[in-house]
Amino acid sequence: MIYLLVAATLALAHPLALGEGAQSATATRVLPNGLKVVVRARTGLPIVALDLWVLAGTGMETAGEEGAAHFVEHLLFRGTATRASGESDAAVEALGGVLNAGTTRDGAHVYTTVPSSGLDEALEVIADMAMRPLLRDADVDLERGVILDEVAAAASNPDRAAIEGLMASLYPGHGYGRPLLGSPEALRRLDAATVRSFHARCWSPRGAVLVLVGNVDAGRAIASAERVFGGWGPTPASQEPPLPASLSLNPAEDLPASDQVVLGWAYRADALGGRDRLTLDALAAVAGAAPGGRLRRELASMALPGYPVVEARQLRGGGVLSVLVGCDRQRVGDVRAAVERVMGALAKQECSGEEIRHAAQWLASCALFDKETVEGEARSLATAELLRLSGASSPVADPDGGVSAADVHALSRRLLDAAHSAHVVVPLARSGRQR
């Protein structure tokens, strides 16, 4: 999912990569407090997506704050200086929208899509939540149970468990390596003071972006955003914790005692520029994210049911290429050999021009499908801002300087080795919901 998002993000940065569709125009303004407002006005249905992102993901958590990023996201709904618990939801639902929030490794966001006529009111609700949440002791105690219920529900997803295991190995001791929801132990330890401190430090307009996409007048929308968010006082810029210098070694693996397992591989790349990010996307597509990719073909030839999940995970601190394959316990050896064979070949030799063209087509399709909805386009634009990708580089497979097979090969050589990789095996329970 993140892969598709970022693929679309990157493609959206290039007008040539877009197909025909709703007409749109973009306006941007950075408010004095640092909040960047991006408005993309579209014709079409009378609706607008609002998506406020702040640099308050798990990557900003320091020692002792594990789980705080996600906890804050929940508490935003439990009342503000001007709205009682639940009133923010009720206000947006009365407009016809559903208010939601999410936490990623880099950021946290509050978002909704409402009829265009409800823009101002929805902006006020979201601003209120971001700027003036109550974060009371009693609410922390009450919400802790809800979050632990969420953690229990998420535990049924083997892919999620595999990715979290891989990220823990790639980023030991760093927020990127922590579970997005927080571990049960950490959540039980977390107190209200820590949660409030995290909010005060990270929920700041500096580095934040508000994206509005839909059937609105761009000038009026920016004026509304300025009126509502202008009073958000900036806090001193919070430092992003440095990435760990090295990966943690994979412990010797015991196969879980289940009939089926998920095998996972991940490769870490630091300090990626705009072109590197496109190259990472292209590499993932060639490896198997795109239909017809090498791993898909390889595993299909082995008569394995299903297909591999290959993703390029874009982070402010770089990127991660991950591969997940579910299989019967007896096939673990075959699958491991196949994945290592395919990834090894990518590092050894350039892929073909045809593979690059296919990857480019697929990335362009992803961008088109993402652009279909106002919320999809809003999320793509916000992610690009968060990743500092504004005005990023050339499209994949552009003959005038786009990502080439040589670029993909160079990144593969840099990335696909033991020093940058992690490996996990997790049980695939019968109740696994997402595979």
Added chain:
Amino acid sequence: MRVRSVFTATIVLWALIRGAAGAEPEPAVVSRTTASGLRIVACHDPEAPVAAIRVLVRAGVADEGRSPGIARVTAWALLGANESQSRESVAREIDAIGGSVTVDIGPDYTAIGCNTTAQAFEHAAWVLGLALRGAEFDSRSLQEARSAALEVARRERSDAYEAAYLAVRQALHDASPYRLPFGGDPVVISSLPRDAVVAFHRSHYVPANVVVAVYGCVPVQRCMESVERSFGDLRGRPAPRPRWLPGADSRRAYEPPRSEIIVTGKSALIALGVRAPAVSSPDYAAFALASAILGQGKASRLYRRTREALGIGYSVGALYPALEGEGHMMAHIEVSSGRPPEDLARAERVLVEAVRSMTAAPPSEAEVERARRLLSGQWLVGRQRAAERALQMARALFYGVGSKMDEDLPAALRAVTVQDVERVARRYLSRHVIVVARPASPSP
């Protein structure tokens, strides 16, 4: 391909959302029935960046008879080898579409879909048409379809939500096919012979059973020609004998009124089910509002009484699927199985109280208005996606409810009064079943 086309073209003007800023006229929907009985509906939206094809086949769970799971195995094996291509060639053709192909099996129909671009549209229609009319059901494709279907069938019995939903349906419906496991029977699936699949395909994948809908960036004329060319010679065998339509459950009391089932995972789920009106019922819109007041959105009664007030349950909500016959609504709370038993008991009590409150304390005008705006808003948001639009067009034709089903939904919701909601709440929410699904041992 020769297609005799003395067809009636119906133009339906899509409802406008009154009072919305910047609203533009909706594109026209054109439908046509071919001589063989295939129904096609198309809508050109020049602002859509993509195109979506949805094919509905009256080959759902309700049509499986004594072979629960056969609809899924048949549908999932369609994209293997066909009369003119190997399975490897078909896989390459699907790759070339540039979008995605999906196959879903529901109680009333099998839905096959493809999201694609304008450039690849003809190709996509051709791939789907070839699969529908010429699938060979080669042994490897069948084996893969059986394995995948087996996983779904097993999950329906082990996943807390799915197992609870099945148990609720079986307690509510005594004769309706909605009591059947939507995932099929693992024993049947694992031994399903090719002959049975071929026979099911031959008898159900016939023109009179199929609706093809296209929505998006492709002009209507191009859609019609392409679909007729690709699907037009779907063999014109007679449709199977009409099935017994759901809607006549006779049992007065739900059985059992409360049950507990063991599932895997780390969550427990408490579910409450009631029978609910069919999509064509005059009560449909009023009950949709009652369901939203009870359990849709974070300002619903259920959410506020559980997650908001008690801090219990991450996933809290109400499901009211639109079904051809008298269907059901299921409200649920999902909690960690590691919670103390008294929390589970409390969650169950609050769930029952929330449903009872719908009759004891009838919804206020403000609650009805919130639900009305929420459903209308979400309806509008859903119309952004070509796939959703295509599916709605296909369902309207499939169910024969015309514009009542989707285009007029906002108007239908506006026409519902507080008294209507109170009436349907009294009629449908006065008795219920409870299912508690939990792991054998609580999570730590």
